Amino acid sequence: MKETADSLTQSRRNFLKTAGCLTIGFSFSCQPLSASEKPPLQDSLPGSLRQQPQINAWLEVLDDGRIRVFTGKLELGQGIRTAIAQVAAEELDMDLNKVEVHLAETGRTPHEGYTAGSGSIENSAMAVRYAAAAARQKLLELAAKRWNKPGNQLRITNGKVELKTGTEQLTFAQLLNGKQLEDTVQLPVALKSKSDYRWVGKPILRTDIERMTRGEPVYVQDLRFPGMVHARIVRPLAHGAKLRFFDVAALKKTIPGVLKTVINGNFVGILATEEYEAVQAQWFAREQARWETAKPLPDEKRLAEYIKKLPAKTRTVKESGDLKAPEQTEGILLQARYFKPYHMHGSIGPSCAVALYQENKLHIWTHSQGVYPLREALKKMLGLETDAIHVVGVPGSGCYGHNGADDVAADAALLAMAYPGKHVRLQWSRDDEHGWEPYGSAMQMEAEARLDRSGKITHWRYDLWTDSHSTRPGGEPGNLLAARSIDKPFSAPTGGYSGGGYRNSEPYYTIPNLKVDAHFFEGPLRVSALRSLGAYANVFAIESFMDELAEKAGQDPLEFRLAHLDDERAVAVIKKLQELTRSEKVAANEGIGFAFSRYKNVATYCAVAARVFVDIKTGTVQVRKMWSVIDAGEVINPDGLKNQTEGGMIQSASWTLKEQVTFGREHVSSRDWRSYPIFRFSDIPEVEVVVIARPTEKPLGAGEAAQGPTAAALTNAIYRACGKRIRDLPVRIL
Amino acid sequence: MKARLVIEVNRKPHTVEVDPNTPLLYVLRNNLELNGPKYGCGLEQCGACMVLLDGKATPSCLLPVGTIKKQSIVTLEGLTQPNGSLSPVQRAFVEQQAAQCGYCLNGMVISATALLAENKQPDDTAIRQGMERVLCRCGTQSRIIRAIRQAAKEANP
Numbered sequence: 001m002k003e004t005a006d007s008l009t010q011s012r013r014n015f016l017k018t019a020g021c022l023t024i025g026f027s028f029s030c031q032p033l034s035a036s037e038k039p040p041l042q043d044s045l046p047g048s049l050r051q052q053p054q055i056n057a058w059l060e061v062l063d064d065g066r067i068r069v070f071t072g073k074l075e076l077g078q079g080i081r082t083a084i085a086q087v088a089a090e091e092l093d094m095d096l097n098k099v100e101v102h103l104a105e106t107g108r109t110p111h112e113g114y115t116a117g118s119g120s121i122e123n124s125a126m127a128v129r130y131a132a133a134a135a136r137q138k139l140l141e142l143a144a145k146r147w148n149k150p151g152n153q154l155r156i157t158n159g160k161v162e163l164k165t166g167t168e169q170l171t172f173a174q175l176l177n178g179k180q181l182e183d184t185v186q187l188p189v190a191l192k193s194k195s196d197y198r199w200v201g202k203p204i205l206r207t208d209i210e211r212m213t214r215g216e217p218v219y220v221q222d223l224r225f226p227g228m229v230h231a232r233i234v235r236p237l238a239h240g241a242k243l244r245f246f247d248v249a250a251l252k253k254t255i256p257g258v259l260k261t262v263i264n265g266n267f268v269g270i271l272a273t274e275e276y277e278a279v280q281a282q283w284f285a286r287e288q289a290r291w292e293t294a295k296p297l298p299d300e301k302r303l304a305e306y307i308k309k310l311p312a313k314t315r316t317v318k319e320s321g322d323l324k325a326p327e328q329t330e331g332i333l334l335q336a337r338y339f340k341p342y343h344m345h346g347s348i349g350p351s352c353a354v355a356l357y358q359e360n361k362l363h364i365w366t367h368s369q370g371v372y373p374l375r376e377a378l379k380k381m382l383g384l385e386t387d388a389i390h391v392v393g394v395p396g397s398g399c400y401g402h403n404g405a406d407d408v409a410a411d412a413a414l415l416a417m418a419y420p421g422k423h424v425r426l427q428w429s430r431d432d433e434h435g436w437e438p439y440g441s442a443m444q445m446e447a448e449a450r451l452d453r454s455g456k457i458t459h460w461r462y463d464l465w466t467d468s469h470s471t472r473p474g475g476e477p478g479n480l481l482a483a484r485s486i487d488k489p490f491s492a493p494t495g496g497y498s499g500g501g502y503r504n505s506e507p508y509y510t511i512p513n514l515k516v517d518a519h520f521f522e523g524p525l526r527v528s529a530l531r532s533l534g535a536y537a538n539v540f541a542i543e544s545f546m547d548e549l550a551e552k553a554g555q556d557p558l559e560f561r562l563a564h565l566d567d568e569r570a571v572a573v574i575k576k577l578q579e580l581t582r583s584e585k586v587a588a589n590e591g592i593g594f595a596f597s598r599y600k601n602v603a604t605y606c607a608v609a610a611r612v613f614v615d616i617k618t619g620t621v622q623v624r625k626m627w628s629v630i631d632a633g634e635v636i637n638p639d640g641l642k643n644q645t646e647g648g649m650i651q652s653a654s655w656t657l658k659e660q661v662t663f664g665r666e667h668v669s670s671r672d673w674r675s676y677p678i679f680r681f682s683d684i685p686e687v688e689v690v691v692i693a694r695p696t697e698k699p700l701g702a703g704e705a706a707q708g709p710t711a712a713a714l715t716n717a718i719y720r721a722c723g724k725r726i727r728d729l730p731v732r733i734l
Numbered sequence: 735m736k737a738r739l740v741i742e743v744n745r746k747p748h749t750v751e752v753d754p755n756t757p758l759l760y761v762l763r764n765n766l767e768l769n770g771p772k773y774g775c776g777l778e779q780c781g782a783c784m785v786l787l788d789g790k791a792t793p794s795c796l797l798p799v800g801t802i803k804k805q806s807i808v809t810l811e812g813l814t815q816p817n818g819s820l821s822p823v824q825r826a827f828v829e830q831q832a833a834q835c836g837y838c839l840n841g842m843v844i845s846a847t848a849l850l851a852e853n854k855q856p857d858d859t860a861i862r863q864g865m866e867r868v869l870c871r872c873g874t875q876s877r878i879i880r881a882i883r884q885a886a887k888e889a890n891p
């Protein structure tokens with residue numbers, strides 16, 4: 001997540017200059033490859049390989065003929081395990097089931113920061129691709145030397161190197177003689193020709209889904225260790241509240257199974273033999289604990305005005321042309337204001353971790369998106385050496401960003417250190433998760449634009465107000481709930497990563513005079529990264545506004561967008577969407593709406609259409625169908641891409657139509673699924689995703705591309721169905 | 735107070751020593767070490783903890799184990815045939831790749847199994863009604879609906 005306003009504009013400029021050929025970072029050949037052509041050679045190492053160029057950091061040859069591939073990323077439902085196996089199996093010409101993928105673990109897998117920002121394919125899978133290709137080269141060289149034969153008489157088949165004559169054959173392991181490939185990946189790396197692909201670009205079934213349907217242990221929640229004890233946390237009444245009374249003896253008397261109550265400043269945790277005892281202890285403790293709260297929260301009903309009035313730091317994201325002119329210019333001026341409330345990640349499985357402190361070493365099993373940064377933060381919080389902490393990534397419930405995963409790991413670590421020698425399993429309750437996870441920031445957006453006589457946008461002004469979009473631990477203990485509560489507390493760092501707030505705040509359209517400003521406030525609720533960060537709200541605002549402008553210009557909404565686009569790939573997704581929806585008929589009280597964005601303005605292209613039905617009398621909105629056309633460059637697993645895009649559209653529709661974190665004077669009040677409703681089956685539309693595959697382009701992460709355009713497609717459809725412009729989310733018709 | 739209870743899970747009797755007030759979910763996960771039923775809310779709001787109780791999809795997160803008398807309990811694990819082959823619903827979920835993180839899958843497969851046992855050819859409305867109690871945050875519902883249609887078709891061609 002390094003994008004800055006400058007890098008965005010820079011890359012956009014490069015992009016336009018080279019018309020369809022990406023020049024940022026590494027790139028694949030821009031020429032389409034034909035079967036006869038030589039495989040492409042690269043000029044720089046991709047993704048995470050730059051930091052860890054050694055082959056055996058990424059793959060290990062196993063004695064049984066398989067290989068083990070390492071990734072610093074975690075499987076979070078995005079199917080990364082399968083995608084990584086695909087690229088490795090491809091370069092090494094192996095069967096998929098001969099590739100084992102080892103997920104994020106400190107001291108074992110590469111340090112790849114966070115599993116975030118749709119970067120797993122771009123960084124991890126590409127590193128594995130190159131490491132596997134380099135391994136192939138190396139293995140062939142070794143065999144050539146051993147048999148004293150030229151390379152062209154050798155081939156690799158399913159974990160073996162053999163002479164084409166069939167007279168000699170060795171497994172990778174035999175060839176390496178118990179060693180691993182310790183060479184660094186050197187350029188140029190000859191990659192397999194894309195036309196010879198067997199696995200990449202094919203809709204490969206994810207093998208973990210079968211294990212899930214059988215109820216095999218998959219998640220951190222499923223870990224069991226001998227003698228493991230169960231824990232629950234007692235959170236304060238509100239952020240910053242001080243513990244004034246807690247009767248440990250009364251708790252023990254009421255729930256005899258309680259093994260220990262850990263009180264450290266304002267941090268309270270309970271350990272018990274049986275999980276249900278821990279649950280009961282949590283209920284009892286919540287009743288009896290007395291807290292003193294600090295500062296009251298503002299009035300939730302006035303949130304939109306409140307956040308705009310907060311002190312803010314302003315940053316100009318983009319300025320071009322001349323903005324002073326609009327008053328004197330002819331044409332139509334249009335203004336609008338949009339608002340998005342706080343949203344929850346709302347994982348179906350609340351956060352969970354297992355920790356063990358034994359022989360001066362702390363082991364943690366976690367679904368954190370970043371095992372290394374978590375270790376850094378824990379080290380400071382606990383005063384331990386780096387080597388004394390071992391963090392193992394284990395898949396959890398889908399998290400869609402920074403949820404309670406790191407916090408629960410820190411909680412469990414504190415408890416394990418207070419109760420050494422036993423595995424401590426800490427399961428957050430639903431109430432803990434809803435009430436304490438960091439939310440996606442509330443945002444306010446104001447747009448103003450001028451159209452000339454021909455219906456072209458000449459001037460554009462856009463202001464957005466947002467809190468931070470990342471307060472991940474990143475080595476900062478103050479970003480962990482537990483660290484803020486202990487005896488010697490760490491305070492929450494201010495002014496976290498701000499780039500997320502203005503993600504996609506610059507329209508991807510050609511507009512001569514333009515200014516975009518971002519205003520950063522520190523809001524009333526705890527916030528961090530939620531799928532697509534600020535792009536959801538910015539695209540909602542920009543694409544709603546584009547719809548209003550198209551109407552003012554008297555133009556078809558898609559044609560209006562096309563008239564302002566000069567990127568062929570953007571044009572292609574919109575034209576495809578036009579084609580898909582052209583013959584759609586709308587019934588009474590139905591409408592179809594459209595929206596487009598290119599994620600981060602440098603990644604995946606996505607155009608979305610939605611057909612909705614609005615009942616004006618009851619105010620209900622039913623989403624009937626959603627379409628999306630997506631271009632994520634080279635696609636490793638088209639079914640995985642579709643799955644994530646379908647899911648992204650449905651999730652975004654739920655955010656848009658239903659969701660809003662509510663709060664009272666003390667704390668968040670939406671603490672269960674009744675007070676924070678999300679889409680259920682009766683809300684689910686039919687969805688259709690069309691993938692435009694571009695095998696010769698760089699693969700782009702796509703897991704977040706649909707969030708923004710879906711929101712605007714829905715509100716634009718609502719306008720067509722009933723004439724009401726929705727500028728405040730969630731959608732309310734009456 | 736702990737008591738010795740016998741419950742029938744996946745067609746076998748199991749003796750457990752637990753407080754009879756313990757919700758069935760914890761007994762299945764911790765005493766019988768089953769992974770199918772999941773903790774999602776503990777409030778009967780999300781369906782992650784579904785089991786088949788005498789064939790009916792039932793949340794297990796608040797159901798005191800002591801209240802279960804003669805009923806048969808089937809978990810996700812119990813849907814697989816003794817020879818290891820998947821049930822038609824499980825198979826359809828795999829073939830349709832109807833999961834992302836898969837945490838909701840237990841509730842989905844259990845509810846779909848109960849639905850199809852009751853209604854061999856559910857229409858779209860019946861499918862949605864039958865599945866309404868189970869939440870998925872990854873937005874996999876459209877694939878889940880497809881999987882249920884496929885399972886229904888295979889069972890009754």
Ligand code: FES
Nearest residue numbers: 774775778781795
């Ligand atoms: S865990 Fe039982 S319904 Fe949510």
Ligand code: FES
Nearest residue numbers: 834836870871872
């Ligand atoms: S697949 Fe993740 S909650 Fe349903």
